[in-house]
Amino acid sequence: MKFGLIYELSTPRPFTRETQKEVFENAIDQAVLADELGFASVWSVEHHFLEEYSHASCPEMFLTAIARATKNIRLGFGIATCVPNMHHPIRWAEKGATLDILSGGRVEFGTGRTSTWNELGGFNQRPEDTKRAWEEYCRVIPKMWMQERFSHDGTFFTMPERNVLPKPWQEPHPPLWVAVTGQGTELDAADRGMGAMILSIADVERNIPRFQAYRERIKTCEPVGAFVNDQIAVANWLFCHPDKDYAWKRGEELVGTFGYMAGQTTEISEAYPSSNYTAIGLLGTLRADPHAQDKKPLASGLCFGDPATIIDAVKRWEAAGADHLVFMVQARETLPQQEVIDSLKLFAKEVMPHFSGEKKKAAGGAR
């Protein structure tokens, strides 16, 4: 089992420049500490126009800042959005390779296609095209990295023969991932030999069938890259504290804040009836029953608690088949920075040693 951090860069109102800078600087400081503590990876989402929820619109720049301040931790695009009106695939190949060079070969290249009307509407992108565009992007980007000269005549873009530069440091190319929210996307990842980054934070037990389906399906995959990345990473929350009850209370605050922020976004499925956006996304999965009258129990696999409680949760994820837990540790600066730092240190000291090979794998790359 490996551990990582994932950043939305959620930002409290009012959006002053000081507040915005503090969010970015705190996150970078946490990532630098995580590198020293032996975490395996740090990931950045890519979102646009998501007020409060996520101000991480330029993951390649955020990750580059971390890259230059760290030594071992791997740097994940979680995700590089493969939507034509947002990014040209050539630009993603260039940016991914550049970060790979600047980081000494530490890039994990996650792909995806956005799930909100805020974003697709803002870029005037037809939602019905995004899945097919993603399909085209994830097949051509590895070729741009590996082939000296590349040309393409496709549905969403065409280019004459060019040498897409620079080439990545990692040979043959960085590991490829897919962000998995909707049911069945894990099979899309498996079919293409890509790692599954499970973003629908939910009970361990509810994820077991999709883990099993992914493992079975990837046995017969046709990889879009030069190799199969058969890892399952799961997004989760982390707040580790000696006082279990205090940790849980803080955890509820984090999840509640996240729900408040995420709840105001407009998912494609509620804005634009479409066959390729059927999932409820991240929101509903945080709570067992969004219609329940009583206080809602949080999903069972969240890592809130004292070290013993979290060890138990991690072991359950491990037994279920997850390779990598990727933690959100902050939401709209709800927690003081020192509490986040203390939580990471306690986790590294008391929890990580129970999962053998963590530091070794971290130093040797995520694959």
Add this chain to the structure above:
Amino acid sequence: MTELLYGRRAASTVGANAPVLDLNRSDELEIKDMHVYYVLFETPMDAALARLPTSLHPAIPAHFGITFWRAKESAIGPFELAFVGLACRSGIKPRHFIHGAFASTQEAQAYFSAKYGFPCRLAEVRQRELYDRIEGSIACDGRTILEVITTHMQPVVGAGATVKYSPALCAAETSAGRKLVQLETSYQFARVMRGTPKATVFDAEALGDAAIKPAFPMSGAHAITTAMLHPPRFMVDPGTPAESGGAQKLPR
């Protein structure tokens, strides 16, 4: 101090002359072969914040929905209904806070006012499915106040052949005081089409709020459904701030 984004409207201004509802009823209404035409437009955020009470968060981007129902037969007879509501949140669930409603028959006007709190006016409501478009219109006293057309219709097939209608919230007087009561409807879909909407007539003031106007088209969807209208299950206290309130399930 962290700011939170929710409506700015005083609760005391919500629901003047709201209908009286019996929350303890259990009757349901099934409508077979109901045609539902559902159109969404973005609207300026300032207008949304001014419209919503402090018990509701706005949706981001701010947007509103226009819903047309056409029932060829039902227990309250054939009718057409149209309602206009602003997208909002109470907790994580999307809802539409209704500010205008129009019914084609007195029976439908009385039913939706008394059962769900719709601020129904009697009007000529028309939903038409043509070879190249879906049209919906509302006329009051012989004057068209809304006409919305959706073109470039495409069938929505497979597992996604549904429309996720945001439930309507209407102000009503109840035994628990003035509340925002949610219309509970479930649907079985026989056919769904989606296209690009355009408002060719839009009298915002006549529709219930002069400031809520189309600013950017989102989608227009037409569906043939079997709809089941359930008794109210959720209500929101308009005076309780969103952070400490949220939708409450009615005791059964």
